[in-house]
Amino acid sequence: MHSSFENPLSVERQKIELEQLAAVVQSGTPLRKLVHWVAGIRASVHTKLLAGFLVVTLIFIAMAGVSLQTIVSTTRQARLLDEAHEQVSWAQQSEQALARQMHFTDLALLSQDEVAIAKILRENNRFNDMLAKLEAAGITEQSLVEQIRSSQDEAMAVVADIANAIRDGKIGGATGELLHRQQRLDDEISTRVGRLVEAQRSRMTRLRDSVAAANRKSLILTSVFAVTAVVLALLCGFVISWSFILPVREAQTFLDQVAAGNFGGRISVPNRDELGVLADRMNHMSEELQRFDTEQRRAAAELGRLNDQLAQTSKAKSEFLANMSHELRTPMNAILGFTEMLLDGLYGDVPAALKEPLTDIQVNGRHLLRLINDVLDLSKIEAGRMELALGEYSVREVVDIVQVSLRSLAAEKGLEFATSVPDDLPVAYGDNRRLTQCLMNLAGNAIKFTKQGRVEIGVELAGNELIYRVSDTGMGIPKDELENVFAEFRQIDATITREFGGTGLGLSITKRFVEMHDGRIWVESEIGKGCTFFFAVPLRTKHEGI
């Protein structure tokens, strides 16, 4: 039988045994019926356990009762046996007394001595005592006792005759007759007392046999009862425990399924106790879970559909942007191209009065183009369609391109324009076109907002970070505006836009590009003394994306 006293090392084996047991309980029809019947009793687990323990206790009390009864009966039998033994002893003592009496009688006859007569009487008394004791014990051989007593009386009459003969001195003549009478009586009494002794002895033997049989019987009865009690107790414990184990196992299987994501299953247990209630709750939970699951799946499907829609919309937007980009640039190409060719004198000398308006067309055309480019760039970034073209690049080349492009603009305004790039910078990795665009935006702004003084571009390597720096001696940015400078369409005020032009998108786009490089951008400024913009990007950018 399975017990909790097993070696903890054999847990695995125990588990297998439990499985086998479970199989037995679920297949063995009578046992299964019993377990299901107990499970189906409408009572609490507490009550069932109490009842089970009560049954077991009652069984053992009954067993104790049976054992007690056996002990009492055995004691009684032993007492009876003792009595019988005593009676046998009395019978034997009476027989011995009789023998001695006869012996003394013979002696009296031979020695003609009255002392012997006294001894005869003493033995006779002892004999009578024993006989009286036997009679008092209620032996069944009362008639035999009567016969013995009457014979004994006769014998005592002979003894009296002997005594008289001795006293009268006539013993010699009467000896033969007395001896004869005495002999007959002796034989008669001896035989009868022998029968009595025999009767007592056989009674005792019978009693002993019957006691042995009774003892054997009670031993068997007690054993059978004990075995039955143990089996019943075990059965009771087994059935009750399995009436709890089965639903728990069902619940285990059920919960495993739930854990595996199979919702909506049902658990069915025969129990009408707390475990039954628990099973009902689990079924309820299962239904709820399935409902939630279905809802969630529906929501996920809906989300997926919306996502697809969004992706399609986004794609459409991206395509629209690409098309717009083409559509906007094509006429810009013609406007700027014709203006340039006009100014280059391709169509003949340009009259002096036309030079300025033609240059205005060109400047504004270029500005419009920059606006278009910035808006398209920002739209693309926001649509998540902007991708970096990563590659190896030379920091010096980036700075040089910016310097060459803006040199004339700085010179026109009479600004000092310097760059400082260490000679020993290693080859960097990133999107050089976008980084050039960033530096161009910052340096362009610096030149635009500086009326006099200098603008400087500097680069330095700090650990694995490249720090680009653009400083100017312009008007500076008030402290409370510092954090807004990178927001879209922000300039300190509208008059600046009118005075200096610009789209207000350059810094915002620069910030996005820097962040796409896993970098950061910041500004330090003091009103009236100018400001310094920094952006730091990894020397080698690892991946794309914001």
Place this chain on the structure above:
Amino acid sequence: MSEQTILYVEDNEYNRKIVRQLLDRTSYRLIEAADGEAGVALAQEKLPNLILMDVQLPKMSGLDATRVLKTDARTSHIPIIVITSFALSGDREKAAEAGASSYLAKPYSPRELLALVRQYLPET
């Protein structure tokens, strides 16, 4: 010495006009096509010395046309300058993959275009 012929494939009339007027004062001879298919056909027929190819063209894109011409044994030697609207990132790479010799972003400066043309095809 024979005339040096340049083929310009571009659907926009004004842009064609710019190049036409730009090259008018040079020794180059310009032939024009307004879509990709016509461009390919004209290139195969006339075998020009240089091709200027816009990317966004009707019927066949400039990149596809470039690919066709580069796989054709008769035209594969002709340098092709691809002109894009500079809209989508990776245009430069796509142009190089298709087999373009060079790449020019729109809007281009006529001066720059002429300089690039002269680089590939020195005027005689």
